[in-house]
Amino acid sequence: MMSALMNMTTALRDWVSALYDAPPTRAVVFGIPIDGHLVVEALLIVVILFQLTRKSYKPPKRPLTEKEIDELCEEWMPEPLCPPITEDMQTEPPTLESAARPHTTIGGKEVINFASANYLGLIANEKIIGSCIGSLEKYGVGSCGPRGFYGTIDVHLDCETKIAKFLGTPDSILYSYGISTIFSVIPAFCKKGDIIVADEGVQWGVQNGLYLSRSTVVYFKHNDMASLANTLEKLTRGNKRAEKIRRYIVVEAIYQNSGQMAPLDEIVRLKEKYRFRLILEESHSFGVLGNSGRGLAEYYGVPIEKIDIITAGMGNALATDGGFCTGSVRVVDHQRLSSSGYVFSASLPPYLANAAISAVDYLEENPSVLTTLRNNIALLWKGLSDVPGLEIASHPLSPIIFLKLKKSTSSPKGDLQLLEQIAKRALEEDSVFLVTTKRSSLDRCRLPVGIRLFVSAGHSESDLVKVSNSLKRVAVSVLS
Amino acid sequence: MVRLPYTTALTTLFSYGLLFAFGQLRDLFRKLLDWFRSKDLKGYAPICLGLEDFYVRRLYLRIQDCFGRPIASAPDAWIDVVERYSNDNNKTLHRTSNSTKCLNLGSYNYLGFAAADEYCTPRVIESLKKYSPSTCSVRVDGGTTQLHAELEELVARFVGKPAAVLFGMGYVTNSAIIPCLIGKGGLLISDSLNHNSIVNGARGSGATVRVFQHNSPSHLEEVLREQIAEGQPRTHRPWKKIIVIVEGIYSMEGELCKLPEIIAVCKKYKAYTYLDEAHSIGAIGKSGRGVCELLGVDPADVDIMMGTFTKSFGSCGGYIAASKEIIQYLKYTCPAHLYATSMSPPAVQQVISAIKVILGEDGSNRGAQKLARIRENSNFFRSELQKMGFEVLGDNDSPVMPIMLYNPAKIPAFSRECLRQNVAVVTVAFPATPLLLARARICISAAHTREDMIKGLEVISKVGDLVGIKYFPTEPPKLAKEAHKKPVAVILP
Numbered sequence: 019m020m021s022a023l024m025n026m027t028t029a030l031r032d033w034v035s036a037l038y039d040a041p042p043t044r045a046v047v048f049g050i051p052i053d054g055h056l057v058v059e060a061l062l063i064v065v066i067l068f069q070l071t072r073k074s075y076k077p078p079k080r081p082l083t084e085k086e087i088d089e090l091c092e093e094w095m096p097e098p099l100c101p102p103i104t105e106d107m108q109t110e111p112p113t114l115e116s117a118a119r120p121h122t123t124i125g126g127k128e129v130i131n132f133a134s135a136n137y138l139g140l141i142a143n144e145k146i147i148g149s150c151i152g153s154l155e156k157y158g159v160g161s162c163g164p165r166g167f168y169g170t171i172d173v174h175l176d177c178e179t180k181i182a183k184f185l186g187t188p189d190s191i192l193y194s195y196g197i198s199t200i201f202s203v204i205p206a207f208c209k210k211g212d213i214i215v216a217d218e219g220v221q222w223g224v225q226n227g228l229y230l231s232r233s234t235v236v237y238f239k240h241n242d243m244a245s246l247a248n249t250l251e252k253l254t255r256g257n258k259r260a261e262k263i264r265r266y267i268v269v270e271a272i273y274q275n276s277g278q279m280a281p282l283d284e285i286v287r288l289k290e291k292y293r294f295r296l297i298l299e300e301s302h303s304f305g306v307l308g309n310s311g312r313g314l315a316e317y318y319g320v321p322i323e324k325i326d327i328i329t330a331g332m333g334n335a336l337a338t339d340g341g342f343c344t345g346s347v348r349v350v351d352h353q354r355l356s357s358s359g360y361v362f363s364a365s366l367p368p369y370l371a372n373a374a375i376s377a378v379d380y381l382e383e384n385p386s387v388l389t390t391l392r393n394n395i396a397l398l399w400k401g402l403s404d405v406p407g408l409e410i411a412s413h414p415l416s417p418i419i420f421l422k423l424k425k426s427t428s429s430p431k432g433d434l435q436l437l438e439q440i441a442k443r444a445l446e447e448d449s450v451f452l453v454t455t456k457r458s459s460l461d462r463c464r465l466p467v468g469i470r471l472f473v474s475a476g477h478s479e480s481d482l483v484k485v486s487n488s489l490k491r492v493a494v495s496v497l498s
Numbered sequence: 499m500v501r502l503p504y505t506t507a508l509t510t511l512f513s514y515g516l517l518f519a520f521g522q523l524r525d526l527f528r529k530l531l532d533w534f535r536s537k538d539l540k541g542y543a544p545i546c547l548g549l550e551d552f553y554v555r556r557l558y559l560r561i562q563d564c565f566g567r568p569i570a571s572a573p574d575a576w577i578d579v580v581e582r583y584s585n586d587n588n589k590t591l592h593r594t595s596n597s598t599k600c601l602n603l604g605s606y607n608y609l610g611f612a613a614a615d616e617y618c619t620p621r622v623i624e625s626l627k628k629y630s631p632s633t634c635s636v637r638v639d640g641g642t643t644q645l646h647a648e649l650e651e652l653v654a655r656f657v658g659k660p661a662a663v664l665f666g667m668g669y670v671t672n673s674a675i676i677p678c679l680i681g682k683g684g685l686l687i688s689d690s691l692n693h694n695s696i697v698n699g700a701r702g703s704g705a706t707v708r709v710f711q712h713n714s715p716s717h718l719e720e721v722l723r724e725q726i727a728e729g730q731p732r733t734h735r736p737w738k739k740i741i742v743i744v745e746g747i748y749s750m751e752g753e754l755c756k757l758p759e760i761i762a763v764c765k766k767y768k769a770y771t772y773l774d775e776a777h778s779i780g781a782i783g784k785s786g787r788g789v790c791e792l793l794g795v796d797p798a799d800v801d802i803m804m805g806t807f808t809k810s811f812g813s814c815g816g817y818i819a820a821s822k823e824i825i826q827y828l829k830y831t832c833p834a835h836l837y838a839t840s841m842s843p844p845a846v847q848q849v850i851s852a853i854k855v856i857l858g859e860d861g862s863n864r865g866a867q868k869l870a871r872i873r874e875n876s877n878f879f880r881s882e883l884q885k886m887g888f889e890v891l892g893d894n895d896s897p898v899m900p901i902m903l904y905n906p907a908k909i910p911a912f913s914r915e916c917l918r919q920n921v922a923v924v925t926v927a928f929p930a931t932p933l934l935l936a937r938a939r940i941c942i943s944a945a946h947t948r949e950d951m952i953k954g955l956e957v958i959s960k961v962g963d964l965v966g967i968k969y970f971p972t973e974p975p976k977l978a979k980e981a982h983k984k985p986v987a988v989i990l991p
Binding site: 082086087090091094095096097099100101102103106107108111112113114115116117118119122131133134135136141142146147150151154155156157158159160161162163165166167168169170171172174175194195196197198201207221222223226229230262263264265274293295331333334337338339348349352354355356358359361362363364366367369370373451453456457458459460461472 | 542543545546551554558565566567568569570571572573574577579580593602604605606607611612613614615618619622623626627628629630631632633634635637638639640641642643644646647666667668669670673674677678679693694695698701702722723724726727736737738739740767768769770801802806807808809811812813814823824826827828829830831832833834836837838839842844845848922924
């Protein structure tokens with residue numbers, strides 16, 4: 019056995035050495051002897067190098083020829099610019115024939131007006147109209163320029179100082195249109211990479227501002243503080259880069275889409291705990307809430323310095339147009355150069371700024387108008403609490419009384435049709451002017467639609483009784 | 499187009515470099531000095547981080563007194579500019595109660611309706627007494643008055659379209675209409691120098707945005723062909739619709755848009771057109787109907803025409819004019835119509851009266867006079883400035899004329915020196931214009947008389963010599979032979 023193995027290994031060794039020592043194939047090319055295995059190796063190396071220099075296989079790119087582009091352009095058919103007009107797109111709103119006071123004229127008849135946000139009853143106020151006339155004679159109507167280029171009139175500066183003094187903040191800035199205030203302020207402060215926590219029921223102006231700011235937006239459930247606390251907790255947990263990222267909470271004082279009021283004390287507590295800045299939209303609470311009309315902060319007893327940015331449109335309680343934003347000096351100065359609605363747009367017409375100054379004066383001199391407004395709201399609340407088929411969904415102190423259907427149909431469209439019938443019949447049969455909520459197709463708010471009544475300090479008790487009776491009657495006949 | 503000479507470009511870049519270096523040095527010192535002082539931010543991130551507001555803090559604040567000058571009178575041909583002083587090197591400015599009367603070459607008062615007008619103001623006051631300053635309501639609720647309905651009809655008639663809709667502010671008109679017309683899956687092609695409101699509206703719509711070279715129909719055609727052939731990015735599905743957005747007069751260049759060629763290109767490729775006539779409505783064209791009338795374009799060829807009332811009509815607000823279906827659709831869904839307070843009734847009345855004056859329906863020919871005057875004024879002013887050797891941009895007949903300054907130091911020099919000689923001008927720099935192309939912008943009005951303009955020209959020429967902005971050789975003054983006025987021989991090269 020051993021010898022057989024030995025023989026095999028020897029034989030193997032002999033065979034290998036024979037192979038190794040065997041003379042290579044010889045070739046003589048042009049008188050130079052070439053070793054055979056060198057030829058093979060050289061050829062292999064050449065082939066490898068050749069393959070490496072080839073590009074990887076890609077189907078060749080053939081750009082479209084002019085003729086093909088022409089054909090594509092011929093074939094392409096655009097959609098029409100607007101979708102086909104349907105039945106409900108054709109309704110026209112009623113036309114007013116006199117000022118939008120608590121009693122106004124529509125179609126030749128006198129109606130009780132619950133559709134104007136004239137909370138303090140300042141429309142057709144003698145003193146305000148007098149100051150506007152003076153302003154029109156001195157300054158004309160328009161200001162003919164943006165604020166940076168001779169569009170700043172001394173009336174604007176006076177108005178800004180007046181509002182700042184009224185609210186107790188260092189400075190304020192005036193915008194020329196109510197809705198553009200909030201959607202210019204938010205992109206001025208929030209940029210890409212920042213975090214914003216917003217209520218899901220905010221109005222379109224705020225939504226547009228949030229979209230334009232390109233920040234990360236997280237919505238929490240409408241007016242639900244537990245949901246807000248959860249969201250804030252989730253966002254800040256484990257996030258170590260808190261020092262560099264700016265964080266904001268955006269809420270409205272009184273929500274236009276539902277009449278709810280934001281609980282400011284709770285929000286301020288959460289904001290201080292998690293280090294967020296607060297942007298408060300006070301269009302419907304400025305001049306309404308608080309003992310002297312200074313808004314939500316006064317109502318809750320929160321010092322105004324704790325709220326970083328307050329914006330409001332002046333088209334509601336102050337019965338004029340435009341908007342303002344107020345806060346610390348840093349906040350206001352920053353907007354003078356980086357807020358697009360301020361820099362790139364003409365300034366507020368001077369007579370409207372004058373109207374704002376007179377309105378704030380009136381509010382300071384007659385704080386009793388707020389008590390009248392509060393009484394009216396309370397009376398109307400009581401009167402509307404037992405309307406069959408409709409329930410009140412707004413806060414008891416909100417000047418917007420929001421009625422929604424107790425039993426809603428399956429779609430918002432169906433709801434809206436019923437509510438519009440109610441509003442139409444109230445106008446035609448009882449001369450009471452109410453409005454339903456109208457939602458744009460661009461609005462992402464999904465809160466239920468309803469009927470809105472804007473209560474004014476100028477409404478008398480008989481007006482309020484009349485509207486409650488009318489609604490009770492019409493709701494019964496439409497909804498049964 | 500602007501021709502930037504080499505030496506000017508170099509000196510401008512050098513100036514900016516110097517300002518930048520000094521700014522950084524100051525920032526360094528500020529950081530060192532503040533090292534030991536605690537910031538009371540208490541864990542909040544600062545409003546502006548690092549270099550975000552460098553331009554504002556170190557460059558803009560130095561010349562802050564040239565911008566935002568308050569006035570104490572109506573923005574007419576002569577204004578009272580309020581004097582301001584500063585105790586801390588221009589960081590904060592305080593008003594005084596003194597004011598100086600200056601010639602106003604900066605307000606957008608093209609037809610002179612800015613101040614109290616004999617036809618318009620009594621009617622505005624009447625409507626104020628009847629309807630009060632505001633309706634406190636949105637248009638779809640209780641904010642539509644008879645005045646609004648009247649003005650919509652009048653605007654549609656004036657512009658030459660079947661129907662129109664009003665909004666309370668020009669900026670909001672663009673920002674809120676463009677998202678209604680186009681959404682994701684659509685393409686917006688806008689001119690590279692379009693206004694910020696159009697940019698905002700385009701961004702807010704969610705559509706893809708492409709830019710074509712300023713006022714170049716050939717590049718527009720290239721972009722259109724490429725985009726239609728490619729389709730949507732990544733999926734290559736065909737575009738839902740394409741809208742091309744241009745302006746009538748570009749406010750920083752003073753140029754007219756090449757409308758007939760652009761409309762031809764758009765028609766060929768089935769793209770919709772959107773014309774923003776903020777500066778041109780009421781100011782150009784034989785009867786004030788804007789750039790369509792001036793260039794001979796039929797309004798029916800432009801799908802959507804937008805304009806504002808702030809410039810030529812002395813009021814506030816904007817409008818959109820288009821076919822009846824589009825306007826009906828916009829009234830149903832546009833957020834600015836559904837959520838924003840309706841336009842103030844006295845402002846509506848001002849526009850109604852102004853349009854009536856322009857059309858001659860008030861029984862006088864003041865409208866025609868105003869239109870002829872602004873055309874004459876603009877052409878006279880522009881030609882005189884060019885003769886003096888300034889580099890003036892813009893086309894003939896356009897009431898906006900920018901004068902190139904270039905260097906950052908010339909901006910405050912020009913502005914302050916002119917104010918000292920009682921002429922109020924507007925200077926524009928970065929970021930409203932490209933960095934190297936700072937300019938002074940003159941807006942001529944029909945309220946300027948020949949004497950006003952001659953005074954303005956004298957002052958500008960003197961200051962131009964002092965500051966050194968006469969980049970072109972001057973023409974020798976023509977001796978006599980001017981048909982209507984005495985020769986302006988005071989202006990010497």
